[in-house]
Amino acid sequence: xxxxxxxxxxxxxxxxxxxxxxxxxxxxxxxxxxxxxxxxxxxxxxxxxxxxxxxxxxxxxxxxxxxxxxxxxxxxxxxxxxxxxxxxxxxxxxxxxxxxxxxxxxxxxxxxxxxxxxxxxxxxxxxxxxxxxxxxxxxxxxxxxxxxxxxxxxxxxxxxxxxxxxxxxxxxxxxxxxxxxxxxxxxxxxxxxxxxxxxxxxxxxxxxxxxxxxxxxxxxxxxxxxxxxxxxxxxxxxxxxxxxxxxxxxxxxxxxxxxxxxxxxxxxxxxxxxxxxxxxxxxxxxxxxxxxxxxxxxxxxxxxxxxxxxxxxxxxxxxxxxxxxxxxxxxxxxxxxxxxxxxxxxxxxxxxxxxxxxxxxxxxxxxxxxxxxxxxxxxxxx
Amino acid sequence: xxxxxxxxxxxxxxxxxxxxxxxxxxxxxxxxxxxxxxxxxxxxxxxxxxxxxxxxxxxxxxxxxxxxxxxxxxxxxxxxxxxxxxxxxxxxxxxxxxxxxxxxxxxxxxxxxxxxxxxxxxxxxxxxxxxxxxxxxxxxxxxxxxxxxxxxxxxxxxxxxxxxxxxxxxxxxxxxxxxxxxxxxxxxxxxxxxxxxxxxxxxxxxxxxxxxxxxxxxxxxxxxxxxxxxxxxxxxxxxxxxxxxxxxxxxxxxxxxxxxxxxxxxxxxxxxxxxxxxxxxxxxxxxxxxxxxxxxxxxxxxxxxxxxxxxxxxxxxxxxxxxxxxxxxxxxxxxxxxxxxxxxxxxxxxxxxxxxxxxxxxxxxxxxxxxxxxxxxxxxxxxxxxxxxxxxxxxxxxxxxxxxxxxxxxxxxxxxxxxxxxxxxxxxxxxxxxxxxxxxxxxxxxxxxxxxxxxxxxxxxxxxxxxxxxxxxxxxxxxxxxxxxxxxxxxxxxxxx
Numbered sequence: 064x065x066x067x068x069x070x071x072x073x074x075x076x077x078x079x080x081x082x083x084x085x086x087x088x089x090x091x092x093x094x095x096x097x098x099x100x101x102x103x104x105x106x107x108x109x110x111x112x113x114x115x116x117x118x119x120x121x122x123x124x125x126x127x128x129x130x131x132x133x134x135x136x137x138x139x140x141x142x143x144x145x146x147x148x149x150x151x152x153x154x155x156x157x158x159x160x161x162x163x164x165x166x167x168x169x170x171x172x173x174x175x176x177x178x179x180x181x182x183x184x185x186x187x188x189x190x191x192x193x194x195x196x197x198x199x200x201x202x203x204x205x206x207x208x209x210x211x212x213x214x215x216x217x218x219x220x221x222x223x224x225x226x227x228x229x230x231x232x233x234x235x236x237x238x239x240x241x242x243x244x245x246x247x248x249x250x251x252x253x254x255x256x257x258x259x260x261x262x263x264x265x266x267x268x269x270x271x272x273x274x275x276x277x278x279x280x281x282x283x284x285x286x287x288x289x290x291x292x293x294x295x296x297x298x299x300x301x302x303x304x305x306x307x308x309x310x311x312x313x314x315x316x317x318x319x320x321x322x323x324x325x326x327x328x329x330x331x332x333x334x335x336x337x338x339x340x341x342x343x344x345x346x347x348x349x350x351x352x353x354x355x356x357x358x359x360x361x362x363x364x365x366x367x368x369x370x371x372x373x374x375x376x377x378x379x380x381x382x383x384x385x386x387x388x389x390x391x392x393x394x395x396x397x398x399x400x401x402x403x404x405x406x407x408x409x410x411x412x413x414x415x416x417x418x419x420x421x422x423x424x425x426x427x428x429x430x431x432x433x434x435x436x437x438x439x440x441x442x443x444x445x
Numbered sequence: 446x447x448x449x450x451x452x453x454x455x456x457x458x459x460x461x462x463x464x465x466x467x468x469x470x471x472x473x474x475x476x477x478x479x480x481x482x483x484x485x486x487x488x489x490x491x492x493x494x495x496x497x498x499x500x501x502x503x504x505x506x507x508x509x510x511x512x513x514x515x516x517x518x519x520x521x522x523x524x525x526x527x528x529x530x531x532x533x534x535x536x537x538x539x540x541x542x543x544x545x546x547x548x549x550x551x552x553x554x555x556x557x558x559x560x561x562x563x564x565x566x567x568x569x570x571x572x573x574x575x576x577x578x579x580x581x582x583x584x585x586x587x588x589x590x591x592x593x594x595x596x597x598x599x600x601x602x603x604x605x606x607x608x609x610x611x612x613x614x615x616x617x618x619x620x621x622x623x624x625x626x627x628x629x630x631x632x633x634x635x636x637x638x639x640x641x642x643x644x645x646x647x648x649x650x651x652x653x654x655x656x657x658x659x660x661x662x663x664x665x666x667x668x669x670x671x672x673x674x675x676x677x678x679x680x681x682x683x684x685x686x687x688x689x690x691x692x693x694x695x696x697x698x699x700x701x702x703x704x705x706x707x708x709x710x711x712x713x714x715x716x717x718x719x720x721x722x723x724x725x726x727x728x729x730x731x732x733x734x735x736x737x738x739x740x741x742x743x744x745x746x747x748x749x750x751x752x753x754x755x756x757x758x759x760x761x762x763x764x765x766x767x768x769x770x771x772x773x774x775x776x777x778x779x780x781x782x783x784x785x786x787x788x789x790x791x792x793x794x795x796x797x798x799x800x801x802x803x804x805x806x807x808x809x810x811x812x813x814x815x816x817x818x819x820x821x822x823x824x825x826x827x828x829x830x831x832x833x834x835x836x837x838x839x840x841x842x843x844x845x846x847x848x849x850x851x852x853x854x855x856x857x858x859x860x861x862x863x864x865x866x867x868x869x870x871x872x873x874x875x876x877x878x879x880x881x882x883x884x885x886x887x888x889x890x891x892x893x894x895x896x897x898x899x900x901x902x903x904x905x906x907x908x909x910x911x912x913x914x915x916x917x918x919x920x921x922x923x924x925x926x927x928x929x930x931x932x933x934x935x936x937x938x939x940x941x942x
Contacts, residue, residue: 125489131779134493157854158641195634196641238901243632268900269630270893275768275775276712282766283583285901299789300767404783444631 110146111380115176117141117150119370122163122181124156128405132210132368133180135404139397143387152180160185161196168199171373175380179373183209183366183424184247191428192439202425205372205381208388209420211413212367213328214251215296215315219287220308227313227335228344230256236264240277240286243269245442250360251316252290254441255337258353260344293330294406314340318412319362319423330407356434356441365415365423385417392416446797453501453801457809462502462802469509470810474817476510477517480529480654480847484514485772492779500784501802507780508756508803509810511773512564515753516814519556523549523745524672524828525840526661527847531649531717531886532752535724537657538879539737539744546740547673550826554687555742556749557818559698561811562691563750566702567709567757568807571800574761574793582710582762588906590711591894592915594887597718599919600725602926604879606738612880615871619884620891622647629893642856646889649717651848651857652864653882658844659865660872665833665840672836673829684822690742697727697743701750708751709758709770716755716771717886723751725883729922732929738879757807764792764800 121133130152137150155163160181171177183206190197216239218224223234230237237256241248249267256265271277274291281289282304293315295301304310317336320326325338337357341349372381391397392410402408415423456462469491476487488507495503518529523540536556543552570578598616605612625636626646637643665672691698701723708719727747728737737744759770767788769775781788792800828836848861871878898906906912 125486125776127775127779130489138493138496155853156645158644162641195639196644240897243628243630245632268897270896270900272629272893279583279712279762279766279768280587280897283586285586285897295767297787298767299787299791300765303790403785406782 111175111383112144112148113146115146115148117144117148117176117178119150119152119178119180120163120167120171121152121154122156122160122179122186123154125154129160129180129182129368130154131405132409133370135401135409136180136370139394139400140387140391143390143394145383145387158196159189161189161194161198165196165198167371167373168204173373173375173377175372175376175384177373178207178384179204179369179371181369181371183369184212184363186369187363187366187424187427188360191430191435192442200374201371202421202428203374205374205376206366206421206424207370207372207381207384208414208416209366209423210368210409211318211328211415212247212364213293213316213318213330214248214290215293215312215328215331215334216252216288216290217301217305217310217312218289219281219284220311221284222287224311224313226311227340230260230262230313230340231344233262233264235287236266237262237288238286239265239267239288239290240271240280241267241269241290242271242273242277244444248274248290250357252288254353254357254360255314258441259337259341259349259351259357293328296331297406316361316364319365321419323362325358325361329413352433352437356438359427359430359434360438362423363427366420369420388414388416449797449801452798453803454805456501456798456802457505457805462499462505465498465502466505466509466806466810467813469506470513470814473510473513474517474814477514477529478520479850480521480527480650480843482850483530483650483772484511485776487514488773488776489779492776492783495780495783498784500786500796500799503780503784504799504803505806507777508806511777512753512756512807512810513814515756516557516560516564516811517818518752519560519745519749520553520818520825521843523552523556524825525658525843527654527658527840527843528650529847530752531653532720532755533748534653534657534717534882535720535748535879536745538724539739539741541657541661542738542740543742543745544672544826544829545674547829548683548686548740549673549829550683550822551687551690551742552745553822553826554684554819555690555745556687557815557822558688558691559701559746559749560753561815562698563702563705563753564757564811565808566699566750567706567754568804570706570754570757571760571804574765578710578758578761579765582765585711585911586909587894587897588902588909589911589915590714590890591898591906592912592919593711593714594891594894596915596919596922597722597725597883597887598891599922600722600729601880601883602923603729603734604725604877604883606734606877606879608875608877611876615877616880616884619881620888621884622881623885623888624892629889630896640856642854647860647885648857649885651860652885654844654848655861655864656868656871656878656882658840659861660868662837662840662844663869664872666837669833671830671832683826684819687742687745691746694743694746697746698750700726700730701747702754704747705751705754706758709755710761712762712768712770714770714890716752716759716773718890719751719755720748721879721883721886723747724879729926732933753811757804760803764788765790 119133119137121130123129133152137152141147141150155166164179164181164186167177167179187201190201222237224230239252253267256262278289280286312334314337315328315331315334317325318328325336327336338349392414398408398410476482488511514530515532518533519536522528522533522536523544526537526541528534528537540552601612601616602609625643627644628635634644704723704726705719708714708722724744724747727743728734759774762768762770763774763778769778848857
């Protein structure tokens with residue numbers, strides 16, 4: 064009797080073991096019995112990513128741009144990678160974006176299964192300015208893709224401004240509310256206003272924390288100029304203000320073209336870039352150190368959001384992922400979904416894949432020390 | 446308008462929206478009870494599930510979840526003095542004191558029912574949001590926000606529990622602690638001692654959990670009894686009594702709801718402020734302040750109502766201006782984009798039925814959760830009878846899991862331990878802990894808005910009508926307190942033979 068019980072237990076344990084170890088592994092013994100079967104099947108190398116899990120390390124907390132970007136990619140990218148791996152998103156916020164970026168650069172395994180997703184327009188300038196806590200070198204990381212971001216500025220009708228070139232002579236002092244000196248919008252709005260156009264009646268107030276409270280401050284008349292992400296342009300709140308003539312859009316940051324020229328962002332094709340507005344006001348093209356700094360900053364918007372492998376990841380993994388991304392941006396469903404969720408389709412020219420984006424990061428960081436010094440002093444208010 | 450009002454109701458109750466709401470409720474219930482895993486993190490994790498849902502279903506799912514975390518977050522605050530969410534921290538003071546007196550059932554009943562009333566109040570204020578609340582929202586600027594933080598800080602006097610000096614010192618320390626991190630206008634680091642961990646300031650949950658949770662565990666270990674001092678926890682009618690209290694002290698519940706809604710409307714005030722403002726106000730307005738902190742039911746009702754009412758308030762700027770009123774609303778804004786909706790005036794005209802469906806979701810979700818909770822509350826209250834040797838490891842596990850799940854950071858554990866020690870010392874030497882937290886949650890808003898007010902308006906911000914109005918409110922509150930104290934001591938003297 065005892066032996067019977069023992070046997071049953073043993074048998075069930077074996078069954079369970081077979082199930083656990085996977086149907087495929089469990090069938091192996093049978094393959095030995097029918098070798099002709101296996102031989103006739105086409106000789107196929109198992110793709111590296113088959114049955115694997117890729118982890119995206121998003122360098123921000125849940126919610127917000129980088130997180131949305133990561134989760135969107137995690138949904139659509141797997142079907143274009145040979146072997147169809149799963150992708151999971153792990154948030155690693157802290158120190159701006161430095162905690163996550165440092166982690167991937169220093170500690171993440173170099174096996175092609177860890178990928179950093181971060182705001183490139185934060186991590187790269189942080190390295191350029193030598194900010195405290197930067198332990199990485201972006202030029203050593205195989206950046207797989209960068210997507211373009213941009214901003215635009217509008218003023219209240221109470222300033223007496225009716226068209227963009229009126230910014231030189233407002234009726235009242237122009238006051239812009241923003242996050243902090245050194246934030247993206249401070250570069251895009253304050254450097255042109257103070258250093259390129261040199262508008263005398265202009266002041267920026269910092270400390271609003273984020274875009275939302277700054278926008279509300281504009282709406283209630285506490286400030287009369289606001290700078291926002293191009294994606295907000297289509298929002299009904301902003302469209303209504305423009306339609307009613309309460310807000311006048313004056314310029315946009317634009318984006319860098321393939322030959323280093325400043326182009327209008329495709330989401331807002333009617334708004335002049337800073338260069339165009341300067342031409343309109345002064346009749347010449349802008350020049351000088353402030354303009355060089357500004358141009359360099361705009362070039363960093365081509366990698367607004369990036370995904371990057373840790374250094375020393377096998378080149379084959381880099382190639383596979385880049386190919387997957389090239390296939391992804393051709394996928395009409397991706398174009399439709401990314402447009403629906405982030406506001407614009409993340410396809411070329413807004414999405415730059417592989418070597419071109421790495422070159423842009425290198426170019427950005429290879430800028431003259433003079434430009435870096437000027438920017439550093441400007442951020443510190445010197 | 447009437448059509449949209451009822452159509453929203455029907456849409457929430459129709460299939461599959463109702464089913465999604467129930468799933469949302471289940472998730473929210475667990476998240477609310479488990480400390481640390483905050484509502485905004487959970488919302489973000491749930492976003493990918495709504496891609497294929499209709500707007501009504503998606504908001505039934507997400508808002509149902511959000512509103513429940515606020516309600517059930519109070520449960521661990523009361524039972525173990527571990528707040529499940531930063532927005533439930535103020536309930537600890539009197540809620541846990543009640544539990545120690547053996548009245549956990551009453552406290553839980555009161556917390557849940559005041560949450561229900563607060564949620565309904567907050568949701569229905571959306572009805573009057575177009576004519577009244579939206580203009581109100583746009584008429585308050587940085588100077589008024591600053592004055593509101595001063596109003597909040599004036600409650601330190603009431604929360605000091607006897608020694609004003611100790612209260613002021615703690616409030617000041619709280620303000621200093623809130624300064625750790627990044628300077629909001631220059632983005633430079635201060636008090637960070639070269640530690641990247643401190644760049645974003647001290648995290649609130651590990652700090653509060655340590656400050657309130659650890660001393661209770663130590664006390665429990667020293668006493669060696671169960672949490673409730675008495676053996677009969679169903680004394681005083683338990684849960685039913687708490688439900689009755691909600692209506693017996695209806696003024697407190699209503700005040701909490703109003704405070705919660707107003708704080709919710711102001712973007713950047715943050716979810717952790719509303720419950721402390723409501724608690725502070727209750728103590729200041731009370732005739733006998735000495736009861737607070739020892740188990741006054743008003744100390745549960747006010748913050749309980751406020752932390753739920755604030756969600757309705759926070760929806761208003763989110764829907765009308767696309768500006769999130771709180772952290773969880775910022776993530777809800779992401780949901781709008783996924784669903785192809787753009788927040789703005791359309792939400793109050795063309796998509797009014799969706800707006801009303803959100804309102805109904807908050808109401809229905811709270812009714813369901815309170816009904817379900819009433820069944821299990823009696824059993825939950827019995828946890829306070831379990832003897833310390835068994836319950837302490839369980840509470841410690843909750844404390845440390847709670848503090849680490851927020852950021853998965855080792856530093857959070859150290860913060861919990863550090864503030865746990867501080868909390869023990871403060872409890873031992875009778876230093877009030879509420880002013881410290883008040884200083885920490887208000888410090889950041891205080892600093893930012895003072896800076897903006899001065900840079901924008903110079904000295905003229907002092908003469909804005911809103912600023913003067915709030916200033917008079919503060920003076921009135923302090924004066925009222927002083928007069929009452931004099932009167933009471935006068936009564937005492939005259940009673941002396």
